Amino acid sequence: MAIPKRNMRCLQDIRTLSGGVDQTVLPHKAYMKIACLEMEKSRRGKERESASFRVKTIDARVEEIEDEKAALLQAQAEQNKRSPTDGPKSGIRLPRAAGGFKLKY
Secondary structure, three states: OOOOHHHOOOHHHOOOOOOOOOOOOOHHHHHHHHHHHHHHHHHHHHHHHHHHHHHHHHHHHHHHHHHHHHHHHHHHHHHHHOOOOOOOOOOOOOOOOOOOOOOOO
């Protein structure tokens, strides 16, 4: 004997209270969302400060490179101005960069 379909219940027939309350109205969820947004804002602020510091460091290094390049070009121009009879100058010293290239092992 088959079970009549009218006596069968399925998942859609179960009554629950979920979905009856608007989720944005719950105060604890709103406060939690506000707290999460404030934490994200704080993290983004730290990221901004770090990126700004890196940009300043890069700009300073670019200026050092330009200064060193100008010194090298000036020394080369002075060397080219000398006549071949003068001979090589042993007293020419080029300035070194303050933040030179260092390796650590």
